[in-house]
Amino acid sequence: MxxxxxxxxxxxxxxxxxxxxxxxxxxxxEKNVAKGEFILRRGQICNFEGYVVAGCFKVYVIDEKGDEKxxxxxxxxxxxxxxxxxANQTPSEIYIQAxxxxxxxxxxxxxKEQLFLEMPKVERLFRIMSQKAVAAWQxxxxxxxxxxxxxRYKHFVTTYPEIADLVTNKLIASYLGITQEFLSxxxxxxxxxxxxxx
Amino acid sequence: MxxxxxxxxxxxxxxxxxxxxxxxxxxxxEKNVAKGEFILRRGQICNFEGYVVAGCFKVYVIDEKGDEKxxxxxxxxxxxxxxxxxANQTPSEIYIQAxxxxxxxxxxxxxKEQLFLEMPKVERLFRIMSQKAVAAWQxxxxxxxxxxxxxRYKHFVTTYPEIADLVTNKLIASYLGITQEFLSxxxxxxxxxxxxxx
DNA sequence: TACTGAATTTAAACTAGTTTAAGAACATTG
DNA sequence: CAATGTTCTTAAACTAGTTTAAATTCAGTA
Numbered sequence: 166m167x168x169x170x171x172x173x174x175x176x177x178x179x180x181x182x183x184x185x186x187x188x189x190x191x192x193x194x195e196k197n198v199a200k201g202e203f204i205l206r207r208g209q210i211c212n213f214e215g216y217v218v219a220g221c222f223k224v225y226v227i228d229e230k231g232d233e234k235x236x237x238x239x240x241x242x243x244x245x246x247x248x249x250x251x252a253n254q255t256p257s258e259i260y261i262q263a264x265x266x267x268x269x270x271x272x273x274x275x276x277k278e279q280l281f282l283e284m285p286k287v288e289r290l291f292r293i294m295s296q297k298a299v300a301a302w303q304x305x306x307x308x309x310x311x312x313x314x315x316x317r318y319k320h321f322v323t324t325y326p327e328i329a330d331l332v333t334n335k336l337i338a339s340y341l342g343i344t345q346e347f348l349s350x351x352x353x354x355x356x357x358x359x360x361x362x363x
Numbered sequence: 364m365x366x367x368x369x370x371x372x373x374x375x376x377x378x379x380x381x382x383x384x385x386x387x388x389x390x391x392x393e394k395n396v397a398k399g400e401f402i403l404r405r406g407q408i409c410n411f412e413g414y415v416v417a418g419c420f421k422v423y424v425i426d427e428k429g430d431e432k433x434x435x436x437x438x439x440x441x442x443x444x445x446x447x448x449x450a451n452q453t454p455s456e457i458y459i460q461a462x463x464x465x466x467x468x469x470x471x472x473x474x475k476e477q478l479f480l481e482m483p484k485v486e487r488l489f490r491i492m493s494q495k496a497v498a499a500w501q502x503x504x505x506x507x508x509x510x511x512x513x514x515r516y517k518h519f520v521t522t523y524p525e526i527a528d529l530v531t532n533k534l535i536a537s538y539l540g541i542t543q544e545f546l547s548x549x550x551x552x553x554x555x556x557x558x559x560x561x
Numbered sequence: 562t563a564c565t566g567a568a569t570t571t572a573a574a575c576t577a578g579t580t581t582a583a584g585a586a587c588a589t590t591g
Numbered sequence: 592c593a594a595t596g597t598t599c600t601t602a603a604a605c606t607a608g609t610t611t612a613a614a615t616t617c618a619g620t621a
Contacts, residue, residue, distance in 0.1 A: 303500060
């Protein structure tokens with residue numbers, strides 16, 4: 166069952182009995198998403214919160230020039246949603262698209278509210294998860310402000326090796342906030358350094 | 364009483380009776396902080412969560428070169444803390460320093476946990492607040508990835524005019540991720556544009 | 562296997578933003 | 592009010608990263 170992974174995730178954040186875990190994951194529905202399919206587009210209201218079980222999504226915006234800017238990748242064991250749109254039912258600024266065949270467990274806004282009513286303890290779980298997300302975004306900004314492109318690339322491939330293997334360099338460049346051409350130069354430089362004497 | 368502002372803040376996020384509000388704000392203690400004083404330094408564990416009533420703080424890291432990089436300013440009606448350090452009792456990466464005489468309402472970790480036990484409803488309040496913070500950090504990253512320095516400056520002064528008035532250009536430059544010299548050029552350019560014919 | 566389109570690389574010309582250095586304008590304090 | 596330190600500005604030389612364009616490699620498909 167794919168909810169096993171989700172249960173393990175929840176247990177990392179808060180103590181729950183097996184039956185509590187069952188009650189919670191009961192609200193989540195498995196959804197298969199084919200490569201290239203969008204689960205959210207700009208302007209839509211995000212009515213789901215998703216936990217990725219398999220595959221990978223790209224979460225991005227499109228700027229005035231028409232270029233896509235990747236906010237993050239959501240692979241196995243990551244969450245995908247537009248938090249502001251989901252919480253406040255406002256139109257989404259972002260797109261979420263599967264970059265390969267994927268599986269997500271989703272919960273609707275209505276069901277999540279129902280879940281909070283049924284099990285107040287879950288409110289704590291999501292408070293803790295949100296706090297962690299805040300800390301993670303803050304650290305991301307610090308990296309952007311203190312590291313240059315090569316250092317950011319190094320950090321990315323060492324911190325998220327599985328994701329780095331899954332996605333193209335073009336997408337990694339977008340995530341890092343640089344062009345794919347410049348990333349290509351960085352990779353060349355690094356490859357040359359690594360191979361010592363010929 | 365300075366808790367009036369805090370109560371108004373809470374009411375924006377969740378419905379609470381006057382007596383519930385009293386019970387919550389009862390846990391917060393007023394603290395005066397003189398200009399230049401640190402309420403958190405790198406390496407310390409952040410044992411408070413603070414709500415700014417007056418004055419302004421800078422929240423920043425220091426990079427290897429010794430330059431300070433400002434994450435954000437916390438003026439009246441903002442929160443100051445190192446969320447990761449507070450939640451997980453890990454050493455802080457950041458500094459928090461008053462840039463003018465300030466007043467904060469602070470709650471300790473122990474008291475906050477006590478408050479959650481006493482009033483489970485508060486857990487919801489802080490879940491919602493954290494979610495908003497996630498959305499805000501996400502939008503900040505989008506701006507950094509899609510706007511150039513001049514656009515970011517414009518956004519800053521129009522979105523936070525009170526803060527822009529309070530802090531020096533040097534600090535604004537650090538917040539925007541540029542040098543003060545370049546900000547000076549941007550300001551000159553804008554001033555020239557604004558004043559039409561001579 | 563050949564074809565097509567996308568990802569990747571390379572390289573040259575370019576630009577947004579940095580660095581360095583120095584002077585001018587402000588504050589703060591003895 | 593003179594002195595000292597800090598912020599702000601200016602400008603020239605510089606560099607990290609972009610743009611443009613073309614060649615190369617790769618992957619999917621007829």
